[in-house]
Amino acid sequence: MISLIKGFWQKYFDPPIYKILIIGLDGAGKTTLLNKLKQLAKHPFIQFDKIPKTVGLNITEIDYMASNRSMNKKYKVTYWDLGGSQTQRSIWKKYYGECHGIIFVVDGNKSERWDEVRNCFKYYMHLIFW
Ligand SMILES: Nc1nc2c(ncn2[C@@H]2O[C@H](COP(=O)(O)OP(=O)(O)OP(=O)(O)O)[C@@H](O)[C@H]2O)c(=O)[nH]1
Numbered sequence: 001m002i003s004l005i006k007g008f009w010q011k012y013f014d015p016p017i018y019k020i021l022i023i024g025l026d027g028a029g030k031t032t033l034l035n036k037l038k039q040l041a042k043h044p045f046i047q048f049d050k051i052p053k054t055v056g057l058n059i060t061e062i063d064y065m066a067s068n069r070s071m072n073k074k075y076k077v078t079y080w081d082l083g084g085s086q087t088q089r090s091i092w093k094k095y096y097g098e099c100h101g102i103i104f105v106v107d108g109n110k111s112e113r114w115d116e117v118r119n120c121f122k123y124y125m126h127l128i129f130w
């Protein structure tokens with residue numbers, strides 16, 4: 001009974017949580033982007049030149065307030081920043097089913113990797129639908 005009430009309470013009164021996956025090639029800037037989002041939300045963040053390569057994943061939850069003319073509504077976003085090295089890409093698909101959205105980060109300065117980006121994007125986006 002208690003868990004039923006708790007479930008009801010969470011459904012109707014707790015802020016909704018949206019899960020966002022951050023993927024892309026190694027060194028594309030995924031963790032840098034997440035670090036920037038933390039900085040903007042006034043969460044603790046690390047110095048931008050001290051960001052280590054991601055092994056596994058970084059999880060960060062940030063609270064937001066959606067504002068429009070009629071109402072203010074709180075919501076949370078959980079970001080999953082996954083490692084982008086070739087050996088780690090196979091785990092990306094395990095998170096597809098649970099996330100509400102995907103950010104695919106591309107380093108626009110590395111033109112020598114655009115073919116790899118294209119192939120990677122096609123391959124891993126294809127896995128969402130199949
Ligand atoms: N100049 C510049 N450097 C960036 C930018 N984004 C990332 N970098 C640098 O690129 C390098 C890699 O960035 P990360 O954020 O660690 O890349 P990542 O996509 O998380 O890489 P993995 O964790 O290996 O998958 C770091 O040295 C960053 O400082 C950017 O927008 N501008």
Ligand SMILES: [Mg+2]
Pocket residue numbers: 030031032052053054081082083084
């Ligand atoms: Mg990273």
